[in-house]
Amino acid sequence: MAKAAESLGEPGTTWPRPLMRDLKAVGKKFMHVLYPRKSNSLLRDWDLWGPLILCVTLALMLQRSSVDSEKDGGPQFAEVFVIVWFGAVTTTLNSKLLEGNLSFFQSLCVLGYRILPLTVSMLVCQLVLLAEQGPINFMVWLFVVIVMFAWSIAASTAFLADSQPPNRKALTIYPVFLFYFVINWMILTFTPK
Amino acid sequence: MTGGACGSAGGSEEEGYAGRGLGLGLVLVLVLGGTPGGPPGPRRVEGLGLQPRGRGPASEGVGWGCAPPACLPPLFGVPQALVDDTEDVSLDFGNEEELAFRKAKIRHPLATFFHLFFRVSAIVTYVCCDWFSRSFVGCFVTVLLLLSFDFWSVKNVTGRLLVGLRWWNHIDEDGKGRWIFEARKASPQRSAATEAEARIFWLGLVICPLIWTMFFFSTLFSLKLEWLALVIAGISLQAANLYGYILCKMGGERDIGKITASFLSQMVFQTASPRDFQKPGLKGLEIHKH
Numbered sequence: 440m441a442k443a444a445e446s447l448g449e450p451g452t453t454w455p456r457p458l459m460r461d462l463k464a465v466g467k468k469f470m471h472v473l474y475p476r477k478s479n480s481l482l483r484d485w486d487l488w489g490p491l492i493l494c495v496t497l498a499l500m501l502q503r504s505s506v507d508s509e510k511d512g513g514p515q516f517a518e519v520f521v522i523v524w525f526g527a528v529t530t531t532l533n534s535k536l537l538e539g540n541l542s543f544f545q546s547l548c549v550l551g552y553r554i555l556p557l558t559v560s561m562l563v564c565q566l567v568l569l570a571e572q573g574p575i576n577f578m579v580w581l582f583v584v585i586v587m588f589a590w591s592i593a594a595s596t597a598f599l600a601d602s603q604p605p606n607r608k609a610l611t612i613y614p615v616f617l618f619y620f621v622i623n624w625m626i627l628t629f630t631p632k
Numbered sequence: 633m634t635g636g637a638c639g640s641a642g643g644s645e646e647e648g649y650a651g652r653g654l655g656l657g658l659v660l661v662l663v664l665g666g667t668p669g670g671p672p673g674p675r676r677v678e679g680l681g682l683q684p685r686g687r688g689p690a691s692e693g694v695g696w697g698c699a700p701p702a703c704l705p706p707l708f709g710v711p712q713a714l715v716d717d718t719e720d721v722s723l724d725f726g727n728e729e730e731l732a733f734r735k736a737k738i739r740h741p742l743a744t745f746f747h748l749f750f751r752v753s754a755i756v757t758y759v760c761c762d763w764f765s766r767s768f769v770g771c772f773v774t775v776l777l778l779l780s781f782d783f784w785s786v787k788n789v790t791g792r793l794l795v796g797l798r799w800w801n802h803i804d805e806d807g808k809g810r811w812i813f814e815a816r817k818a819s820p821q822r823s824a825a826t827e828a829e830a831r832i833f834w835l836g837l838v839i840c841p842l843i844w845t846m847f848f849f850s851t852l853f854s855l856k857l858e859w860l861a862l863v864i865a866g867i868s869l870q871a872a873n874l875y876g877y878i879l880c881k882m883g884g885e886r887d888i889g890k891i892t893a894s895f896l897s898q899m900v901f902q903t904a905s906p907r908d909f910q911k912p913g914l915k916g917l918e919i920h921k922h
Contacts, residue, residue: 457789461788483803491780495776502769515858516772517772517859542809543809544801545809
């Protein structure tokens with residue numbers, strides 16, 4: 440979404456080149472979440488496709504598999520969707536209002552891509568639940584969830600805190616912490632029917 | 633807009649009577665008025681084998697950065713357009729293939745098809761999902777996927793190919809973001825947009841968000857709130873494209889009232905007496921040729 444530098448008149452640039460360009464950009468950002476490095480150019484080229492994919496994947500995994508309309512168990516698909524996007528927008532607005540340097544969509548992009556570790560922990564949760572439910576499995580799973588939670592927060596703090604004036608860092612980081620905590624809570628309390 | 637001497641002369645007289653409240657009127661006029669952007673004079677001239685004049689204020693490859701709401705004045709305004717009109721117009725009898733390509737009503741059939749395909753199938757899937765499967769999630773994900781494909785293809789491909797417009801967000805070295813809107817100036821070497829393609833493009837771009845807005849109200853009032861997330865996602869994706877392309881189309885002109893006035897005046901003159909309007913156009917070009 441950020442760059443659209445395809446020239447207007449060339450007949451050769453139909454869909455494959457922009458598509459490959461965008462797919463590569465999304466892939467690069469995912470790698471960057473896994474192996475964080477100080478890279479300003481990557482941050483400038485924002486896009487929201489990664490967060491969309493992650494949100495849909497997370498919502499699919501958190502969805503209850505039952506056909507009955509019982510309310511206990513995992514949250515509904517649309518609830519997860521709304522919570523993730525609404526939470527991300529609110530947190531971004533907060534950092535924007537605190538006079539951060541990043542633009543709105545950049546912050547949204549950063550926050551959204553850092554949901555990747557949480558999605559990974561959800562995957563692990565699914566795998567653990569497929570295996571036998573026992574205390575050891577639960578311990579492993581809890582450990583993974585905590586590590587991924589810390590990873591998400593550390594990764595986004597590195598970007599967002601740099602763009603804030605020093606006395607406002609805590610004010611920016613706390614909503615981010617809360618946002619990831621809520622998502623983690625949904626993952627932790629997930630019990631399929 | 634600033635497409636040519638004929639259009640701007642007509643527009644300045646009629647500035648007074650259209651206000652900002654006719655923003656929707658602008659959109660409807662874009663849809664109903666046929667070729668958006670250029671005054672009808674150059675379009676009439678196409679039949680003589682001359683190339684249509686440029687439309688849009690930006691020159692080739694140079695975008696004018698525009699960060700809403702404050703906007704920089706366009707780099708190339710009316711003087712550039714006048715210079716274009718006084719250039720010699722070349723009668724291009726190039727090779728047969730090029731001529732056939734230019735005469736074709738739809739030059740990019742694949743782009744036109746996909747422009748409409750994703751939008752219409754998203755709407756159809758949303759309406760008919762109850763018939764295909766009971767699964768809420770399947771329908772949600774399918775419609776969301778179709779909307780995303782539609783957003784990407786309209787923004788990156790069909791706008792560029794069908795009407796020669798593009799828009800994106802550029803972030804400077806110091807982290808400031810700004811939105812850039814560009815319109816392609818047609819030249820003899822490159823193919824300009826045809827009427828049919830432009831009409832299909834704008835019709836598709838305008839009607840689908842309106843349909844999604846209708847869905848929004850129907851979902852709200854029937855209290856099917858779990859679908860509201862999907863409808864809101866649909867509206868925001870399609871409205872983003874619509875807004876971006878309208879800003880491209882408006883060029884440097886930030887006053888919606890003026891744009892609406894000039895378009896409405898074109899409409900009025902066209903429907904009232906098309907022949908009378910045709911003559912001044914041809915006369916103007918004859919003068920410029922000599």
